Structure formats: structure tokens, C-alpha cells
Amino acid sequence: MYPKAIENYFAPTDVAEVLTLLNQYGEQAKLLAGGQSLMPLMKLRLAEPQTIIDLNQVAALDDIREEDGRLHIGALARHSEVATHPIILQSYALLADAARNIGDPQIRNRGTIAGSLVHADPSADYPPAVMALDGQLVVAKADGSTRTVLVDDFLAGPLMSDIGEDELVTRIEIPAPVAQSGGAYAKHSQVAGDFAIISVAAQITRDPSGVCQQASIVVGGVMPKPCRAEQAASLLQGKAIDATLLTQAGEAAAEEVETEDDVRASADYRRQLIRVTVPEVVRQASARAEE
Amino acid sequence: MKRSIGITINGEVYEETVDQRLLLVDFIREVAGLTGTHVGCSVEGRCGACTVVLNGKAVKACLLLAVQADGASVLTIEGLAKDDALHPIQDGFWEKHGLQCGFCTPGLLMTLYEFLQNPKHSDEEIRTAMSGVICRCTGYVHIVEAVKHAIAAVEALSPEERKEWFPV
Structure with a gap:
């Protein structure tokens, strides 16, 4: 089983470049993050993108930090990073639990949190975890605008999420839990x-x-x-x-x-x-x- | 459709113009001719036989495009031993008979390469670390013993020796 021929492969290095490419290639393009679901889908020919926009070279899309009373997790944060990050282990332990439960070590080294949420498998680990923490997704659009959507609304159904062809999830935000x-x-x-x-x-x-x-x-x-x-x-x-x-x-x-x-x-x-x-x-x- | 890329595998640069859909595992096997990296399940990435170390992290080479590894550094099973000396992980498998048919072994060893950079681990952590490589012969008991043997060997290494055996 092999992916269908890929016409265009891009490895942009910043978000603006990703959005420009999305605007240009839109419906025929697929964003490739960790690829742990997309690659099998491509091999099974359930996904046949003509254009691949590889996000792995985009700088600063994988940082994890607390800011203004919220946890910010970059779209490209790998499951292995979420599972072991000190801030997450300390205050958002259920998220670390979920990350640790995904696949196996090799998959956790590649798979990303935004990739999992966009893929929206109803049996995946992140969706219920991020829901329980009232997480939101920050989505950027090619016209320069951004929107924020609650994960409950973002997950639309089995393998369906509220993401446009010209949009990119840039981070996940989770309100910091109160004491106790x-x-x-x-x-x-x-x-x-x-x-x-x-x-x-x-x-x-x-x-x-x-x-x-x-x-x-x-x-x-x-x-x-x-x-x-x-x-x-x-x-x-x-x-x-x-x-x-x-x-x-x-x-x-x-x-x-x-x-x-x-x-x-x-x-x-x-x-x-x-x-x-x-x-x-x-x-x-x-x-x-x-x- | 095609793209010129260069991937450093076990310290040697391999340059080739490849189909953009070429999988990393096939670049390693077909372009570099390093057939120690095996293809098992070939679709879902469940078996782990194709595991290699990419920029220091164990990954399944069948779930990456070769073009994604352009400029990257890959370590495969062929890069473990030095001259006549087996890597401590290989030596553990040799001493404790941690394999039967050997098909999954390259994937196991490369997964353990990342895991053993920090060798202090419980039995449960050893089993969790190997959950991404499926062995159909051994029942894992000998493999766990082999890993423990390797852990002891790695712990006994001096910092300099450790750097030598774990260059990436």
C-alpha cells in the first residue's frame, strides 16, 4: 500500500507562509503535522492529497507555556512532550494521562495535539481530555484573522472537525484550574x-x-x-x-x-x-x- | 513530483532525486541499500519493525515521507556496532537470547536506543518502552531480560564511553 503520487510538497518555516500556501492550494492540500494518522490514510488511499504542506519546519509552533491564566500548547507539541512537561504534570495532569495513553513511544514522538483534535477520531485520547478541561482552539486564517473555538464545538463528528480549507490551528488554550x-x-x-x-x-x-x-x-x-x-x-x-x-x-x-x-x-x-x-x-x- | 534530497544515515550523506511520495523506510532500504531496517505491517505503522532514530528520536520510518527527512540525521541498526564490538544493547540481546526469528529486532533495538540514553527504568517502563514494536516469536520474557542486561551495561559505562555509544 503506497500513497498516491504527491504533486507538490512544501515545508514552510512560518505560519504566514503556511496560510499563503493554504490560500493557494486550499482543497487539494493536506497539512502534515505528526502524520501518524494521515500517513496510514494516504497509504490506504482514503486520503489522496495532491499537495502536502509539511508543518514540521514551522518555528515556534510547539511551545508549551502558561500565560495570562491559561495554558498555551502549540499546535505541533508532540504527545511525548505533553506527557512529560512539568507544568502539565503539575496542574493539568489529566492531559498528561491522555498523552501517555496514545499509541506507543514512536507515535508519541511524532503525533501532535492539534493533529489529533483536527482528525477528530471519537475514540482518540485527546478529545475527551481537552473537553474536560474546557479547552479552546486558536485558528488562523489566510486573511490574517484568527478565531477561537471551544473544543466541544470544534469536534463535529466522527473524523469531522470545524476547520476550513484555508485555516490552521495554531494552538490550544486551557484555562488554568483554580486551587484544589x-x-x-x-x-x-x-x-x-x-x-x-x-x-x-x-x-x-x-x-x-x-x-x-x-x-x-x-x-x-x-x-x-x-x-x-x-x-x-x-x-x-x-x-x-x-x-x-x-x-x-x-x-x-x-x-x-x-x-x-x-x-x-x-x-x-x-x-x-x-x-x-x-x-x-x-x-x-x-x-x-x-x- | 520529484525532489532532490540529502539524508545523513549513520554519518554518511545519501543524496538522491526521489518521488515525493517515497517513504523514509524505502529511502533507507532502496536508496541507501541499508536493508537492516525492516518492513512489517507496511500500512498502519503498528508493527514497529521499521523504527529508526531520527534526530535523536525513535520514529517509524514507514510513517514519514523521505522528503521530510531532507537534511536530517538518521541512525539505523547498521550504525549501532563499532568495528567488531557490538553496541551494549545488541550485546544484551546476544547474551540473553532476546530474539528468535530476528525480524522485529532492528526496530526493538532502535526504540531502545532512545530509551536507554537514560538507563534507569522499572520493569513496567521497559515493557511500556517496547509497546511500539511487536514480536511474534518470543513472548517478550527474554527481551525484557536482554534489556535489563543492556541497562546494567550502559550504567557501567563512563560518561565518555556513553557518548561514544550514544552519539545522537
Whole structure:
């Protein structure tokens, strides 16, 4: 299996150049970031771009920093960098959990956060994690304008995201969690490093007495895109998190999130996984909030 | 359609005008003639047999275009041993019989090359580090033993020796 012939290959070195090329080649072009999904799609001839715009030489598109109360992650930040970055491990642990769960070491050395979100696989690790953290994407357009879009709206459906042919995601922004917040992410897959059958991301904020102030729970591995378990999250709100409450949250999430049969697992099995995984992940998130 | 590129592989520069769709693994095998880098699954990049070290990072050479590596430095299995001396990672596999058919071995060794630059690792980390290369023969027990043997050998190296065995 080999990619179809590529007419044009460009390796621009700054964002302005990328946008000019996008404007010129638009619909026949594909942006190549880590390439860990795009290359297999090209080999399978499910993607046949005439023009490749390789982003890997673009400077300053991979930095990770905190600024104005937000975490900024450059579009090209590799999974291996997100998984090990001190700021992310310290304050955005669920994101590091998600990054560590993607593929294998070689894939994590190449794959990028924006690439994963644009690809929008409903079973991928980043989408539920970035949703649970209320992340936004900053998108640049060839005319020089930029827009910011909430990840919930950016993810449109299976392998569909809200990105125009003349647009480039330049970074992901995540609001810094308040004190006593913590998050966790876990997934179930058929084999190590595979896409999720079910994944759960949770971000919890507690007060000093251990009462849950705010909770966000997102379930991945469901169609058409990751789903917020809002009833489960609201159950936790205003209460001290104990074993009974955790069980109830798991039940509520299994009830409210719709599951489907596919090649990986049945709808029933997925529901059962949600029932047992939500309590586990919320417990871990809550423990991290206490630290 | 075609593009002139130059890739440094194991310290030697290979220049060629190639199809833009040529995969890095095929540049290594067909242009440079270094057939120690293997092609297993060839589509999804799941098997890891084609793993090489690109600018210091272990990557699957079947998931990169050769044109992307223009100007880059690649280390392959052929670049590990020095003269008659096996690399400490190779020596671990030799001593502990960490292979049977050997097809996945180049990919494993190149993955471990990056991993062992910092040799302190738990058993679980060793297994996680190898999760990107699939071995269909061994059941991994001997491989883990080989890696532990290699870790001990790397830890015993002086800083100068370490630099010599891990140049990139």
C-alpha cells in the first residue's frame, strides 16, 4: 500500500507562509503535522492529497507555556512532550494521562495535539481530555484573522472537525484550574496503545473540607464524538465525594451516555465499562485535587 | 513530483532525486541499500519493525515521507556496532537470547536506543518502552531480560564511553 503520487510538497518555516500556501492550494492540500494518522490514510488511499504542506519546519509552533491564566500548547507539541512537561504534570495532569495513553513511544514522538483534535477520531485520547478541561482552539486564517473555538464545538463528528480549507490551528488554550483542582484520564482498549473502547476524563475542584465544588466528566469512545456526562457531574456538585456517591455517578453516566455496538465492543459492554470506570477516574481526580 | 534530497544515515550523506511520495523506510532500504531496517505491517505503522532514530528520536520510518527527512540525521541498526564490538544493547540481546526469528529486532533495538540514553527504568517502563514494536516469536520474557542486561551495561559505562555509544 503506497500513497498516491504527491504533486507538490512544501515545508514552510512560518505560519504566514503556511496560510499563503493554504490560500493557494486550499482543497487539494493536506497539512502534515505528526502524520501518524494521515500517513496510514494516504497509504490506504482514503486520503489522496495532491499537495502536502509539511508543518514540521514551522518555528515556534510547539511551545508549551502558561500565560495570562491559561495554558498555551502549540499546535505541533508532540504527545511525548505533553506527557512529560512539568507544568502539565503539575496542574493539568489529566492531559498528561491522555498523552501517555496514545499509541506507543514512536507515535508519541511524532503525533501532535492539534493533529489529533483536527482528525477528530471519537475514540482518540485527546478529545475527551481537552473537553474536560474546557479547552479552546486558536485558528488562523489566510486573511490574517484568527478565531477561537471551544473544543466541544470544534469536534463535529466522527473524523469531522470545524476547520476550513484555508485555516490552521495554531494552538490550544486551557484555562488554568483554580486551587484544589485535579483531573484524571483512563481508557479501556483491546490491546495496549489502541484506540479506546471507552475512555473517561474527569476534572474536579474541591473546597478545603473535601466538598466537590465543580466537576466535569467526559466519556470518549462513543459516537459521534465524546460526550459530557452532565448528570453524573451534577450529582457530585456540593457533596463530599465518598464511595456511595462515586457508585451513583457511575450509574448516572452509564444511564445518560448513549453507547453503540461496533467491531471493538458491544453497546452493553461499553455501558458496563462506563459504570465502573467513571468512579475510578473521579476518585483519582479527587485525590489529585486534595494534593 | 520529484525532489532532490540529502539524508545523513549513520554519518554518511545519501543524496538522491526521489518521488515525493517515497517513504523514509524505502529511502533507507532502496536508496541507501541499508536493508537492516525492516518492513512489517507496511500500512498502519503498528508493527514497529521499521523504527529508526531520527534526530535523536525513535520514529517509524514507514510513517514519514523521505522528503521530510531532507537534511536530517538518521541512525539505523547498521550504525549501532563499532568495528567488531557490538553496541551494549545488541550485546544484551546476544547474551540473553532476546530474539528468535530476528525480524522485529532492528526496530526493538532502535526504540531502545532512545530509551536507554537514560538507563534507569522499572520493569513496567521497559515493557511500556517496547509497546511500539511487536514480536511474534518470543513472548517478550527474554527481551525484557536482554534489556535489563543492556541497562546494567550502559550504567557501567563512563560518561565518555556513553557518548561514544550514544552519539545522537
